[in-house]
Amino acid sequence: MSTLEDSILGEKKQYYCSSSENESDDEGEQGNRGRTGSNLKFIPEDKIQQQTHWSGNGANTGPKGVIRDWQRYKQLETEKRDCQEQEKLDLIKKLSITTSSDSEAKGAAKQEMFDNELAELMDEDFLFQYQKKRMAELLAIASKLPTFGTLIELRDGDEFLNAIDGEQNNVTIVIHIYNHNDSACKNMNKALCELAVEYKNVKFCKFISTAAGLSMSFKSTGVPALLAYKAGQMIGNFVRITDDLGEEFNCSDVETFLIEVGVLLDKSCVPVIIK
Template identity: 45%
Template sequence: MTLQEYNMIHNDEDDEEFLQRYRKQRMEEMRQQLYSGQQFKQVFEISSGEAFLDTVDKEHKSTLIMIHIYEDDIPGTESLNGCMICLAAEYPTVKFCRVKSSLIGASTRFTNNALPALLVYKAGELIGNFVRITDQLGEDFFAVDLEAFLQECGLLPEKDLVLLTSIRNPSACYSEDSDLEID
Protein backbone atom coordinates (compact mmCIF):
# COMPACT_ATOMS: atom_id res chain seq x y z
CA MET A 1 0.00 0.00 0.00
CA THR A 2 1.38 3.37 -0.98
CA LEU A 3 1.23 6.48 1.16
CA GLN A 4 -1.25 8.00 -1.29
CA GLU A 5 -3.59 4.97 -1.01
CA TYR A 6 -3.27 5.03 2.77
CA ASN A 7 -4.22 8.73 2.89
CA MET A 8 -7.18 8.14 0.55
CA ILE A 9 -8.53 5.37 2.80
CA HIS A 10 -8.22 7.54 5.90
CA ASN A 11 -9.79 10.49 4.10
CA ASP A 12 -12.71 8.27 3.13
CA GLU A 13 -13.10 7.25 6.79
CA ASP A 14 -12.97 10.91 7.83
CA ASP A 15 -15.57 11.75 5.18
CA GLU A 16 -17.81 8.95 6.42
CA GLU A 17 -17.48 10.17 10.03
CA PHE A 18 -18.26 13.71 8.92
CA LEU A 19 -21.32 12.56 6.97
CA GLN A 20 -22.60 10.57 9.95
CA ARG A 21 -22.14 13.56 12.28
CA TYR A 22 -23.79 15.84 9.73
CA ARG A 23 -26.78 13.48 9.29
CA LYS A 24 -27.21 13.19 13.05
CA GLN A 25 -27.05 16.97 13.49
CA ARG A 26 -29.50 17.57 10.64
CA MET A 27 -31.97 14.99 12.00
CA GLU A 28 -31.85 16.71 15.40
CA GLU A 29 -32.48 20.11 13.77
CA MET A 30 -35.46 18.69 11.89
CA ARG A 31 -36.83 17.14 15.10
CA GLN A 32 -36.49 20.48 16.87
CA GLN A 33 -38.42 22.21 14.10
CA LEU A 34 -41.11 19.54 14.18
CA TYR A 35 -41.58 19.65 17.94
CA SER A 36 -41.29 23.41 18.35
CA GLY A 37 -44.64 24.03 16.63
CA GLN A 38 -47.53 25.19 18.75
CA GLN A 39 -49.77 22.46 20.14
CA PHE A 40 -53.51 23.20 20.35
CA LYS A 41 -55.16 19.87 21.33
CA GLN A 42 -58.69 21.30 21.66
CA VAL A 43 -61.51 22.96 19.77
CA PHE A 44 -61.63 26.73 20.22
CA GLU A 45 -64.94 28.61 20.22
CA ILE A 46 -64.83 31.80 18.13
CA SER A 47 -66.98 34.51 19.67
CA SER A 48 -67.39 37.10 16.89
CA GLY A 49 -66.72 38.01 13.28
CA GLU A 50 -63.65 39.97 14.34
CA ALA A 51 -62.34 36.99 16.32
CA PHE A 52 -62.94 34.84 13.21
CA LEU A 53 -60.75 37.17 11.13
CA ASP A 54 -58.08 37.27 13.84
CA THR A 55 -58.04 33.47 14.00
CA VAL A 56 -57.42 33.26 10.26
CA ASP A 57 -55.07 36.22 9.84
CA LYS A 58 -53.00 36.27 13.02
CA GLU A 59 -52.06 32.61 13.36
CA HIS A 60 -48.58 31.49 12.30
CA LYS A 61 -48.39 30.96 8.54
CA SER A 62 -47.51 27.26 8.89
CA THR A 63 -50.54 26.51 11.10
CA LEU A 64 -53.44 24.65 9.52
CA ILE A 65 -56.77 26.04 10.79
CA MET A 66 -60.09 24.21 10.48
CA ILE A 67 -63.22 26.21 11.27
CA HIS A 68 -66.63 24.60 11.69
CA ILE A 69 -69.46 27.06 11.02
CA TYR A 70 -72.61 25.79 12.70
CA GLU A 71 -75.96 26.35 14.35
CA ASP A 72 -77.14 23.96 17.04
CA ASP A 73 -80.35 22.77 15.37
CA ILE A 74 -78.79 21.87 11.99
CA PRO A 75 -78.49 18.11 11.22
CA GLY A 76 -74.87 16.93 11.27
CA THR A 77 -73.68 19.68 13.60
CA GLU A 78 -73.40 17.39 16.61
CA SER A 79 -71.47 14.80 14.59
CA LEU A 80 -69.01 17.39 13.27
CA ASN A 81 -68.52 18.86 16.75
CA GLY A 82 -67.65 15.41 18.12
CA CYS A 83 -65.31 14.69 15.22
CA MET A 84 -63.48 17.97 15.73
CA ILE A 85 -62.88 17.15 19.41
CA CYS A 86 -61.41 13.74 18.49
CA LEU A 87 -59.27 15.08 15.66
CA ALA A 88 -57.97 17.97 17.79
CA ALA A 89 -56.49 15.38 20.16
CA GLU A 90 -55.02 13.33 17.29
CA TYR A 91 -53.66 16.33 15.35
CA PRO A 92 -52.36 18.70 18.05
CA THR A 93 -50.59 21.00 15.57
CA VAL A 94 -53.84 21.72 13.69
CA LYS A 95 -55.97 24.49 15.17
CA PHE A 96 -59.61 23.35 15.29
CA CYS A 97 -62.23 26.05 15.85
CA ARG A 98 -65.98 26.48 15.63
CA VAL A 99 -68.24 29.48 15.34
CA LYS A 100 -71.99 30.00 15.21
CA SER A 101 -73.06 31.43 11.86
CA SER A 102 -75.20 34.03 13.66
CA LEU A 103 -72.07 35.48 15.33
CA ILE A 104 -70.29 36.15 12.05
CA GLY A 105 -73.21 37.76 10.24
CA ALA A 106 -74.10 34.86 7.96
CA SER A 107 -77.40 35.19 6.16
CA THR A 108 -80.43 33.05 6.94
CA ARG A 109 -80.11 31.56 3.47
CA PHE A 110 -76.50 30.52 4.16
CA THR A 111 -77.46 29.11 7.56
CA ASN A 112 -80.34 27.08 6.12
CA ASN A 113 -78.56 25.81 3.01
CA ALA A 114 -74.82 25.59 3.75
CA LEU A 115 -74.44 24.33 7.31
CA PRO A 116 -72.65 22.57 8.77
CA ALA A 117 -69.69 24.02 6.90
CA LEU A 118 -65.99 23.32 7.34
CA LEU A 119 -63.46 25.89 6.16
CA VAL A 120 -59.73 25.14 6.07
CA TYR A 121 -57.13 27.92 6.13
CA LYS A 122 -53.36 28.10 5.97
CA ALA A 123 -51.26 31.28 5.88
CA GLY A 124 -54.45 33.36 5.77
CA GLU A 125 -55.67 31.62 2.60
CA LEU A 126 -58.77 29.48 2.23
CA ILE A 127 -57.54 26.08 1.02
CA GLY A 128 -60.64 23.99 1.72
CA ASN A 129 -64.31 24.97 1.63
CA PHE A 130 -66.90 22.31 2.42
CA VAL A 131 -70.40 23.75 2.64
CA ARG A 132 -73.05 21.37 3.89
CA ILE A 133 -70.41 18.74 4.57
CA THR A 134 -73.25 16.33 5.33
CA ASP A 135 -73.67 15.97 1.55
CA GLN A 136 -70.32 14.14 1.54
CA LEU A 137 -70.45 12.38 4.93
CA GLY A 138 -74.13 12.01 5.80
CA GLU A 139 -75.75 13.38 8.96
CA ASP A 140 -74.31 10.79 11.35
CA PHE A 141 -70.58 10.26 10.86
CA PHE A 142 -67.50 9.60 12.95
CA ALA A 143 -64.03 11.09 13.35
CA VAL A 144 -62.48 8.37 11.16
CA ASP A 145 -64.89 9.32 8.36
CA LEU A 146 -63.98 13.00 8.55
CA GLU A 147 -60.29 12.16 8.88
CA ALA A 148 -60.38 9.94 5.77
CA PHE A 149 -62.28 12.63 3.84
CA LEU A 150 -59.76 15.34 4.80
CA GLN A 151 -56.82 13.07 4.00
CA GLU A 152 -58.28 12.31 0.57
CA CYS A 153 -58.40 16.07 0.01
CA GLY A 154 -54.79 16.45 1.24
CA LEU A 155 -55.84 18.69 4.12
CA LEU A 156 -54.37 16.88 7.13
CA PRO A 157 -50.68 16.54 8.01
CA GLU A 158 -49.00 13.17 7.54
CA LYS A 159 -49.97 10.73 10.27
CA ASP A 160 -46.29 9.72 10.71
CA LEU A 161 -45.40 13.28 11.74
CA VAL A 162 -48.30 13.42 14.15
CA LEU A 163 -47.29 10.08 15.66
CA LEU A 164 -43.73 11.34 16.11
CA THR A 165 -44.97 14.33 18.08
CA SER A 166 -47.20 12.07 20.14
CA ILE A 167 -44.35 9.68 20.88
CA ARG A 168 -42.15 12.59 21.86
CA ASN A 169 -44.99 13.97 24.05
CA PRO A 170 -47.01 10.96 25.23
CA SER A 171 -49.36 13.13 27.30
CA ALA A 172 -50.89 14.29 24.00
CA CYS A 173 -52.33 10.79 23.57
CA TYR A 174 -53.60 10.28 27.09
CA SER A 175 -56.88 11.65 28.34
CA GLU A 176 -58.69 11.08 31.63
CA ASP A 177 -61.89 11.14 29.57
CA SER A 178 -60.76 8.42 27.17
CA ASP A 179 -63.07 5.54 26.32
CA LEU A 180 -60.05 3.28 25.98
CA GLU A 181 -59.87 0.72 28.75
CA ILE A 182 -56.98 -1.66 29.05
CA ASP A 183 -57.46 -4.33 31.70
Protein backbone atom coordinates in the same frame (compact mmCIF):
# COMPACT_ATOMS: atom_id res chain seq x y z
CA MET B 1 47.86 -8.90 -99.36
CA SER B 2 44.13 -9.51 -99.56
CA THR B 3 41.86 -7.58 -101.79
CA LEU B 4 38.88 -5.55 -100.65
CA GLU B 5 36.52 -8.33 -101.65
CA ASP B 6 38.59 -10.90 -99.76
CA SER B 7 38.68 -8.68 -96.74
CA ILE B 8 34.92 -8.21 -96.85
CA LEU B 9 34.11 -11.88 -97.52
CA GLY B 10 36.68 -13.27 -95.11
CA GLU B 11 36.10 -10.96 -92.17
CA LYS B 12 32.46 -9.92 -92.45
CA LYS B 13 31.52 -12.06 -89.46
CA GLN B 14 33.90 -10.14 -87.19
CA TYR B 15 34.14 -6.64 -88.72
CA TYR B 16 32.12 -3.95 -90.39
CA CYS B 17 33.50 -1.66 -93.05
CA SER B 18 33.29 2.08 -92.60
CA SER B 19 34.37 4.56 -95.27
CA SER B 20 35.66 7.97 -94.42
CA GLU B 21 35.07 9.27 -97.92
CA ASN B 22 32.02 11.19 -99.01
CA GLU B 23 29.50 8.73 -100.47
CA SER B 24 28.23 11.37 -102.88
CA ASP B 25 31.57 11.64 -104.59
CA ASP B 26 31.25 9.17 -107.48
CA GLU B 27 34.81 9.53 -108.70
CA GLY B 28 36.36 8.89 -105.30
CA GLU B 29 34.12 5.90 -104.90
CA GLN B 30 35.17 4.46 -108.22
CA GLY B 31 38.85 5.11 -107.50
CA ASN B 32 38.66 3.30 -104.22
CA ARG B 33 37.29 0.18 -105.86
CA GLY B 34 40.68 -0.72 -107.26
CA ARG B 35 42.66 0.07 -104.22
CA THR B 36 43.51 -2.02 -101.26
CA GLY B 37 41.66 -1.75 -97.91
CA SER B 38 44.44 0.33 -96.31
CA ASN B 39 42.16 3.39 -96.15
CA LEU B 40 39.21 1.45 -94.65
CA LYS B 41 38.59 1.60 -90.94
CA PHE B 42 37.43 -1.60 -89.28
CA ILE B 43 35.63 -1.44 -85.94
CA PRO B 44 35.00 -4.50 -83.75
CA GLU B 45 31.39 -5.54 -83.41
CA ASP B 46 31.32 -5.21 -79.62
CA LYS B 47 32.51 -1.61 -79.87
CA ILE B 48 29.97 -0.89 -82.57
CA GLN B 49 27.19 -2.18 -80.26
CA GLN B 50 28.43 0.05 -77.47
CA GLN B 51 28.46 3.06 -79.76
CA THR B 52 25.07 2.35 -81.26
CA HIS B 53 23.44 2.03 -77.79
CA TRP B 54 21.98 5.47 -76.91
CA SER B 55 22.56 6.42 -73.32
CA GLY B 56 22.22 10.17 -73.42
CA ASN B 57 19.28 12.53 -72.91
CA GLY B 58 17.34 13.79 -75.84
CA ALA B 59 14.00 15.41 -76.47
CA ASN B 60 11.57 13.79 -78.83
CA THR B 61 9.62 16.62 -80.35
CA GLY B 62 7.26 14.32 -82.18
CA PRO B 63 3.55 13.88 -81.20
CA LYS B 64 4.26 10.74 -79.21
CA GLY B 65 7.03 12.48 -77.28
CA VAL B 66 4.77 15.42 -76.47
CA ILE B 67 2.02 13.08 -75.28
CA ARG B 68 4.44 11.15 -73.08
CA ASP B 69 5.83 14.38 -71.64
CA TRP B 70 2.31 15.62 -70.89
CA GLN B 71 1.33 12.33 -69.27
CA ARG B 72 4.46 12.40 -67.15
CA TYR B 73 3.73 15.98 -66.11
CA LYS B 74 0.17 15.09 -65.08
CA GLN B 75 1.46 12.05 -63.22
CA LEU B 76 3.92 14.15 -61.25
CA GLU B 77 1.24 16.72 -60.57
CA THR B 78 -1.17 14.05 -59.34
CA GLU B 79 1.50 12.49 -57.15
CA LYS B 80 2.29 15.87 -55.64
CA ARG B 81 -1.38 16.60 -54.98
CA ASP B 82 -1.90 13.15 -53.42
CA CYS B 83 1.15 13.68 -51.25
CA GLN B 84 -0.22 17.03 -50.02
CA GLU B 85 -3.64 15.53 -49.35
CA GLN B 86 -2.08 12.69 -47.40
CA GLU B 87 -0.10 15.16 -45.30
CA LYS B 88 -3.31 17.07 -44.55
CA LEU B 89 -5.11 13.87 -43.60
CA ASP B 90 -2.25 12.82 -41.34
CA LEU B 91 -2.28 16.20 -39.63
CA ILE B 92 -6.05 16.17 -39.18
CA LYS B 93 -5.90 12.66 -37.80
CA LYS B 94 -3.17 13.63 -35.38
CA LEU B 95 -5.10 16.66 -34.14
CA SER B 96 -8.30 14.65 -33.90
CA ILE B 97 -6.66 11.96 -31.86
CA THR B 98 -5.14 14.55 -29.52
CA THR B 99 -8.44 16.37 -29.04
CA SER B 100 -10.37 13.17 -28.56
CA SER B 101 -7.86 11.93 -26.04
CA ASP B 102 -8.07 15.13 -23.99
CA SER B 103 -11.86 15.07 -24.12
CA GLU B 104 -12.03 11.42 -23.17
CA ALA B 105 -9.60 11.98 -20.31
CA LYS B 106 -11.71 14.83 -18.94
CA GLY B 107 -14.90 12.81 -19.39
CA ALA B 108 -13.39 9.84 -17.61
CA ALA B 109 -12.26 12.05 -14.73
CA LYS B 110 -15.73 13.57 -14.37
CA GLN B 111 -17.38 10.16 -14.54
CA GLU B 112 -15.04 8.81 -11.88
CA MET B 113 -15.78 11.78 -9.63
CA PHE B 114 -19.52 11.30 -10.16
CA ASP B 115 -19.26 7.59 -9.40
CA ASN B 116 -17.37 8.29 -6.19
CA GLU B 117 -19.94 10.87 -5.07
CA LEU B 118 -22.80 8.53 -5.95
CA ALA B 119 -21.19 5.67 -4.06
CA GLU B 120 -20.81 7.95 -1.06
CA LEU B 121 -24.45 9.03 -1.25
CA MET B 122 -25.67 5.45 -1.58
CA ASP B 123 -23.79 4.39 1.50
CA GLU B 124 -26.32 3.16 4.08
CA ASP B 125 -24.59 4.82 7.01
CA PHE B 126 -24.49 8.14 5.18
CA LEU B 127 -28.20 7.92 4.24
CA PHE B 128 -29.17 7.05 7.78
CA GLN B 129 -27.20 9.94 9.23
CA TYR B 130 -28.69 12.33 6.67
CA GLN B 131 -32.24 11.17 7.44
CA LYS B 132 -31.58 11.45 11.14
CA LYS B 133 -30.26 14.98 10.75
CA ARG B 134 -33.16 16.02 8.54
CA MET B 135 -35.75 14.55 10.88
CA ALA B 136 -34.12 16.34 13.79
CA GLU B 137 -34.49 19.62 11.92
CA LEU B 138 -38.14 18.90 11.19
CA LEU B 139 -38.77 17.93 14.80
CA ALA B 140 -37.11 21.14 15.95
CA ILE B 141 -39.44 23.12 13.71
CA ALA B 142 -42.43 21.12 14.92
CA SER B 143 -41.43 21.65 18.54
CA LYS B 144 -41.71 25.38 18.01
CA LEU B 145 -45.31 25.10 16.83
CA PRO B 146 -47.95 26.11 19.37
CA THR B 147 -50.10 23.37 20.83
CA PHE B 148 -53.87 23.65 21.26
CA GLY B 149 -55.57 20.31 22.03
CA THR B 150 -59.12 21.68 22.24
CA LEU B 151 -61.91 22.92 19.98
CA ILE B 152 -61.85 26.73 20.27
CA GLU B 153 -65.10 28.73 20.22
CA LEU B 154 -65.07 31.96 18.14
CA ARG B 155 -67.69 34.43 19.37
CA ASP B 156 -67.63 37.16 16.70
CA GLY B 157 -66.08 38.29 13.45
CA ASP B 158 -63.07 39.91 15.11
CA GLU B 159 -62.10 36.66 16.82
CA PHE B 160 -62.64 34.87 13.50
CA LEU B 161 -60.21 37.20 11.71
CA ASN B 162 -57.69 37.18 14.56
CA ALA B 163 -57.71 33.37 14.65
CA ILE B 164 -56.51 33.41 11.04
CA ASP B 165 -54.28 36.47 10.70
CA GLY B 166 -52.78 36.37 14.19
CA GLU B 167 -51.45 32.82 13.94
CA GLN B 168 -48.02 31.58 12.78
CA ASN B 169 -47.68 30.89 9.08
CA ASN B 170 -46.87 27.20 9.56
CA VAL B 171 -49.98 26.52 11.65
CA THR B 172 -53.00 24.89 9.99
CA ILE B 173 -56.38 26.30 11.06
CA VAL B 174 -59.67 24.42 10.63
CA ILE B 175 -62.89 26.36 11.35
CA HIS B 176 -66.30 24.72 11.55
CA ILE B 177 -69.29 26.94 10.75
CA TYR B 178 -72.29 25.29 12.40
CA ASN B 179 -75.94 25.63 13.41
CA HIS B 180 -77.15 24.75 16.91
CA ASN B 181 -80.20 22.89 15.72
CA ASP B 182 -78.51 20.76 13.02
CA SER B 183 -77.67 17.19 14.05
CA ALA B 184 -74.84 16.89 11.51
CA CYS B 185 -73.22 20.02 12.97
CA LYS B 186 -73.40 18.51 16.47
CA ASN B 187 -71.79 15.37 15.14
CA MET B 188 -69.02 17.42 13.49
CA ASN B 189 -68.22 19.34 16.69
CA LYS B 190 -67.84 16.05 18.51
CA ALA B 191 -65.46 14.69 15.83
CA LEU B 192 -63.37 17.88 15.84
CA CYS B 193 -62.96 17.74 19.61
CA GLU B 194 -61.40 14.29 19.27
CA LEU B 195 -59.16 15.39 16.37
CA ALA B 196 -57.96 18.43 18.37
CA VAL B 197 -56.58 16.09 21.01
CA GLU B 198 -54.87 13.89 18.43
CA TYR B 199 -53.49 16.75 16.29
CA LYS B 200 -52.34 19.18 18.96
CA ASN B 201 -50.45 21.44 16.53
CA VAL B 202 -53.56 22.03 14.38
CA LYS B 203 -55.88 24.82 15.49
CA PHE B 204 -59.50 23.57 15.43
CA CYS B 205 -62.20 26.21 15.87
CA LYS B 206 -66.02 26.47 15.68
CA PHE B 207 -68.00 29.53 14.66
CA ILE B 208 -71.78 29.73 14.90
CA SER B 209 -73.49 30.80 11.69
CA THR B 210 -75.65 33.46 13.39
CA ALA B 211 -72.52 35.34 14.55
CA ALA B 212 -70.92 35.10 11.13
CA GLY B 213 -73.68 37.22 9.55
CA LEU B 214 -74.49 34.62 6.93
CA SER B 215 -77.70 34.45 4.95
CA MET B 216 -80.67 32.38 6.03
CA SER B 217 -80.20 30.11 3.01
CA PHE B 218 -76.61 29.32 4.02
CA LYS B 219 -77.58 28.83 7.66
CA SER B 220 -80.10 26.20 6.67
CA THR B 221 -78.46 24.45 3.70
CA GLY B 222 -74.73 25.30 3.81
CA VAL B 223 -73.86 23.77 7.19
CA PRO B 224 -71.89 21.96 8.40
CA ALA B 225 -69.07 23.77 6.58
CA LEU B 226 -65.34 23.41 7.12
CA LEU B 227 -62.89 26.20 6.20
CA ALA B 228 -59.13 25.58 6.28
CA TYR B 229 -56.44 28.30 6.38
CA LYS B 230 -52.65 28.47 6.49
CA ALA B 231 -50.38 31.54 6.39
CA GLY B 232 -53.46 33.74 6.03
CA GLN B 233 -54.61 31.93 2.88
CA MET B 234 -57.59 29.64 2.43
CA ILE B 235 -56.46 26.11 1.53
CA GLY B 236 -59.86 24.40 1.78
CA ASN B 237 -63.54 25.37 1.57
CA PHE B 238 -66.04 22.52 2.08
CA VAL B 239 -69.65 23.67 2.23
CA ARG B 240 -72.33 21.18 3.32
CA ILE B 241 -69.76 18.49 3.94
CA THR B 242 -72.51 15.95 4.49
CA ASP B 243 -72.62 15.61 0.70
CA ASP B 244 -69.24 13.85 1.01
CA LEU B 245 -69.52 12.22 4.43
CA GLY B 246 -73.24 11.51 4.67
CA GLU B 247 -75.46 12.26 7.65
CA GLU B 248 -73.96 9.55 9.85
CA PHE B 249 -70.18 9.96 10.21
CA ASN B 250 -67.63 9.70 12.99
CA CYS B 251 -64.17 11.10 13.87
CA SER B 252 -62.33 8.59 11.68
CA ASP B 253 -64.40 9.60 8.63
CA VAL B 254 -63.63 13.28 9.17
CA GLU B 255 -59.94 12.56 9.70
CA THR B 256 -59.73 10.50 6.49
CA PHE B 257 -61.50 13.20 4.52
CA LEU B 258 -59.18 15.97 5.77
CA ILE B 259 -56.13 13.83 4.98
CA GLU B 260 -57.39 13.12 1.46
CA VAL B 261 -57.90 16.82 0.71
CA GLY B 262 -54.44 17.66 2.13
CA VAL B 263 -55.50 19.60 5.21
CA LEU B 264 -54.08 17.10 7.70
CA LEU B 265 -50.89 15.04 7.49
CA ASP B 266 -51.20 11.27 7.39
CA LYS B 267 -49.61 9.97 10.58
CA SER B 268 -49.18 6.54 9.03
CA CYS B 269 -46.60 8.10 6.68
CA VAL B 270 -44.40 9.32 9.54
CA PRO B 271 -40.86 7.93 9.04
CA VAL B 272 -39.78 5.14 11.37
CA ILE B 273 -36.77 7.19 12.49
CA ILE B 274 -39.13 9.68 14.20
CA LYS B 275 -41.08 6.90 15.89
